[in-house]
Amino acid sequence: MAVDWSGLxxxxxxxxxxxxxxVKAGSVTSLAAGLLFGLLAAVGAYLASQNPKNVWLSLGTAGTLLVVMGLRFLSSWKFMPAGLMALLSGLMVAKIIAGLLRTRPHKS
Structure with a gap:
Protein backbone atom coordinates (compact mmCIF):
# COMPACT_ATOMS: atom_id res chain seq x y z
CA MET A 1 0.00 0.00 0.00
CA ALA A 2 1.75 3.13 -1.29
CA VAL A 3 0.81 6.53 0.05
CA ASP A 4 -0.40 9.00 -2.60
CA TRP A 5 2.08 11.74 -1.67
CA SER A 6 1.37 13.86 -4.74
CA GLY A 7 -2.35 13.79 -3.92
CA LEU A 8 -1.70 14.81 -0.32
CA VAL A 23 -5.58 36.43 4.47
CA LYS A 24 -4.63 38.58 1.45
CA ALA A 25 -8.05 39.56 0.12
CA GLY A 26 -10.43 38.73 2.96
CA SER A 27 -12.26 36.32 0.65
CA VAL A 28 -14.41 33.95 2.69
CA THR A 29 -15.37 32.22 -0.58
CA SER A 30 -11.71 31.41 -1.29
CA LEU A 31 -11.27 30.09 2.23
CA ALA A 32 -14.36 27.88 2.04
CA ALA A 33 -13.58 26.59 -1.46
CA GLY A 34 -9.92 25.97 -0.65
CA LEU A 35 -10.70 24.06 2.51
CA LEU A 36 -13.55 22.09 0.89
CA PHE A 37 -11.56 21.08 -2.19
CA GLY A 38 -8.47 20.47 -0.05
CA LEU A 39 -10.48 18.12 2.14
CA LEU A 40 -11.95 16.33 -0.89
CA ALA A 41 -8.48 15.95 -2.42
CA ALA A 42 -7.07 14.63 0.87
CA VAL A 43 -9.86 12.06 1.21
CA GLY A 44 -9.35 11.10 -2.43
CA ALA A 45 -5.60 10.65 -1.83
CA TYR A 46 -6.34 8.51 1.22
CA LEU A 47 -8.76 6.34 -0.76
CA ALA A 48 -6.25 5.98 -3.59
CA SER A 49 -3.61 4.99 -1.05
CA GLN A 50 -5.88 2.20 0.21
CA ASN A 51 -6.79 0.97 -3.27
CA PRO A 52 -4.93 2.34 -6.34
CA LYS A 53 -8.03 1.83 -8.51
CA ASN A 54 -10.22 3.98 -6.24
CA VAL A 55 -9.29 7.33 -7.80
CA TRP A 56 -12.71 8.68 -8.71
CA LEU A 57 -12.96 11.26 -5.92
CA SER A 58 -9.46 12.53 -6.73
CA LEU A 59 -10.24 12.63 -10.44
CA GLY A 60 -13.53 14.45 -9.88
CA THR A 61 -11.94 17.02 -7.57
CA ALA A 62 -8.96 17.75 -9.83
CA GLY A 63 -11.12 17.69 -12.96
CA THR A 64 -13.62 20.14 -11.51
CA LEU A 65 -10.86 22.51 -10.46
CA LEU A 66 -9.17 22.17 -13.85
CA VAL A 67 -12.34 23.34 -15.60
CA VAL A 68 -13.31 26.07 -13.11
CA MET A 69 -9.85 27.55 -12.65
CA GLY A 70 -9.02 27.09 -16.33
CA LEU A 71 -12.05 29.15 -17.29
CA ARG A 72 -11.13 31.80 -14.70
CA PHE A 73 -7.61 31.94 -16.11
CA LEU A 74 -8.87 32.25 -19.69
CA SER A 75 -11.17 35.12 -18.73
CA SER A 76 -8.55 37.08 -16.75
CA TRP A 77 -5.18 35.88 -18.13
CA LYS A 78 -3.78 36.23 -14.60
CA PHE A 79 -1.55 33.33 -13.65
CA MET A 80 -2.08 33.76 -9.91
CA PRO A 81 -4.09 32.07 -8.56
CA ALA A 82 -6.30 30.70 -11.35
CA GLY A 83 -3.53 29.76 -13.78
CA LEU A 84 -1.46 28.03 -11.13
CA MET A 85 -4.41 26.03 -9.80
CA ALA A 86 -5.45 25.08 -13.35
CA LEU A 87 -1.90 23.93 -14.08
CA LEU A 88 -1.63 21.89 -10.87
CA SER A 89 -5.10 20.41 -11.42
CA GLY A 90 -4.21 19.48 -14.99
CA LEU A 91 -1.06 17.74 -13.79
CA MET A 92 -3.10 15.82 -11.20
CA VAL A 93 -5.66 14.76 -13.81
CA ALA A 94 -2.84 13.56 -16.10
CA LYS A 95 -1.18 11.67 -13.21
CA ILE A 96 -4.45 9.99 -12.22
CA ILE A 97 -5.30 8.96 -15.78
CA ALA A 98 -1.76 7.65 -16.34
CA GLY A 99 -2.06 5.63 -13.13
CA LEU A 100 -5.39 4.20 -14.26
CA LEU A 101 -3.94 3.16 -17.60
CA ARG A 102 -0.91 1.61 -15.90
CA THR A 103 -2.92 -0.50 -13.43
CA ARG A 104 -5.52 -1.60 -15.96
CA PRO A 105 -5.56 -5.36 -16.45
CA HIS A 106 -4.84 -6.63 -19.95
CA LYS A 107 -7.34 -9.06 -21.41
CA SER A 108 -5.98 -11.77 -23.71
Whole structure:
Protein backbone atom coordinates (compact mmCIF):
# COMPACT_ATOMS: atom_id res chain seq x y z
CA MET A 1 0.00 0.00 0.00
CA ALA A 2 1.75 3.13 -1.29
CA VAL A 3 0.81 6.53 0.05
CA ASP A 4 -0.40 9.00 -2.60
CA TRP A 5 2.08 11.74 -1.67
CA SER A 6 1.37 13.86 -4.74
CA GLY A 7 -2.35 13.79 -3.92
CA LEU A 8 -1.70 14.81 -0.32
CA UNK A 9 0.62 17.64 -1.42
CA UNK A 10 -2.03 18.80 -3.90
CA UNK A 11 -4.63 18.79 -1.10
CA UNK A 12 -2.32 20.83 1.14
CA UNK A 13 -1.73 23.35 -1.66
CA UNK A 14 -5.47 23.74 -2.20
CA UNK A 15 -6.11 24.36 1.49
CA UNK A 16 -3.14 26.74 1.75
CA UNK A 17 -4.37 28.64 -1.31
CA UNK A 18 -7.77 29.10 0.28
CA UNK A 19 -6.22 30.38 3.50
CA UNK A 20 -3.93 32.70 1.52
CA UNK A 21 -6.90 34.08 -0.42
CA UNK A 22 -8.63 34.82 2.85
CA VAL A 23 -5.58 36.43 4.47
CA LYS A 24 -4.63 38.58 1.45
CA ALA A 25 -8.05 39.56 0.12
CA GLY A 26 -10.43 38.73 2.96
CA SER A 27 -12.26 36.32 0.65
CA VAL A 28 -14.41 33.95 2.69
CA THR A 29 -15.37 32.22 -0.58
CA SER A 30 -11.71 31.41 -1.29
CA LEU A 31 -11.27 30.09 2.23
CA ALA A 32 -14.36 27.88 2.04
CA ALA A 33 -13.58 26.59 -1.46
CA GLY A 34 -9.92 25.97 -0.65
CA LEU A 35 -10.70 24.06 2.51
CA LEU A 36 -13.55 22.09 0.89
CA PHE A 37 -11.56 21.08 -2.19
CA GLY A 38 -8.47 20.47 -0.05
CA LEU A 39 -10.48 18.12 2.14
CA LEU A 40 -11.95 16.33 -0.89
CA ALA A 41 -8.48 15.95 -2.42
CA ALA A 42 -7.07 14.63 0.87
CA VAL A 43 -9.86 12.06 1.21
CA GLY A 44 -9.35 11.10 -2.43
CA ALA A 45 -5.60 10.65 -1.83
CA TYR A 46 -6.34 8.51 1.22
CA LEU A 47 -8.76 6.34 -0.76
CA ALA A 48 -6.25 5.98 -3.59
CA SER A 49 -3.61 4.99 -1.05
CA GLN A 50 -5.88 2.20 0.21
CA ASN A 51 -6.79 0.97 -3.27
CA PRO A 52 -4.93 2.34 -6.34
CA LYS A 53 -8.03 1.83 -8.51
CA ASN A 54 -10.22 3.98 -6.24
CA VAL A 55 -9.29 7.33 -7.80
CA TRP A 56 -12.71 8.68 -8.71
CA LEU A 57 -12.96 11.26 -5.92
CA SER A 58 -9.46 12.53 -6.73
CA LEU A 59 -10.24 12.63 -10.44
CA GLY A 60 -13.53 14.45 -9.88
CA THR A 61 -11.94 17.02 -7.57
CA ALA A 62 -8.96 17.75 -9.83
CA GLY A 63 -11.12 17.69 -12.96
CA THR A 64 -13.62 20.14 -11.51
CA LEU A 65 -10.86 22.51 -10.46
CA LEU A 66 -9.17 22.17 -13.85
CA VAL A 67 -12.34 23.34 -15.60
CA VAL A 68 -13.31 26.07 -13.11
CA MET A 69 -9.85 27.55 -12.65
CA GLY A 70 -9.02 27.09 -16.33
CA LEU A 71 -12.05 29.15 -17.29
CA ARG A 72 -11.13 31.80 -14.70
CA PHE A 73 -7.61 31.94 -16.11
CA LEU A 74 -8.87 32.25 -19.69
CA SER A 75 -11.17 35.12 -18.73
CA SER A 76 -8.55 37.08 -16.75
CA TRP A 77 -5.18 35.88 -18.13
CA LYS A 78 -3.78 36.23 -14.60
CA PHE A 79 -1.55 33.33 -13.65
CA MET A 80 -2.08 33.76 -9.91
CA PRO A 81 -4.09 32.07 -8.56
CA ALA A 82 -6.30 30.70 -11.35
CA GLY A 83 -3.53 29.76 -13.78
CA LEU A 84 -1.46 28.03 -11.13
CA MET A 85 -4.41 26.03 -9.80
CA ALA A 86 -5.45 25.08 -13.35
CA LEU A 87 -1.90 23.93 -14.08
CA LEU A 88 -1.63 21.89 -10.87
CA SER A 89 -5.10 20.41 -11.42
CA GLY A 90 -4.21 19.48 -14.99
CA LEU A 91 -1.06 17.74 -13.79
CA MET A 92 -3.10 15.82 -11.20
CA VAL A 93 -5.66 14.76 -13.81
CA ALA A 94 -2.84 13.56 -16.10
CA LYS A 95 -1.18 11.67 -13.21
CA ILE A 96 -4.45 9.99 -12.22
CA ILE A 97 -5.30 8.96 -15.78
CA ALA A 98 -1.76 7.65 -16.34
CA GLY A 99 -2.06 5.63 -13.13
CA LEU A 100 -5.39 4.20 -14.26
CA LEU A 101 -3.94 3.16 -17.60
CA ARG A 102 -0.91 1.61 -15.90
CA THR A 103 -2.92 -0.50 -13.43
CA ARG A 104 -5.52 -1.60 -15.96
CA PRO A 105 -5.56 -5.36 -16.45
CA HIS A 106 -4.84 -6.63 -19.95
CA LYS A 107 -7.34 -9.06 -21.41
CA SER A 108 -5.98 -11.77 -23.71
Missing amino acids: CYAALLAAGGVMGY
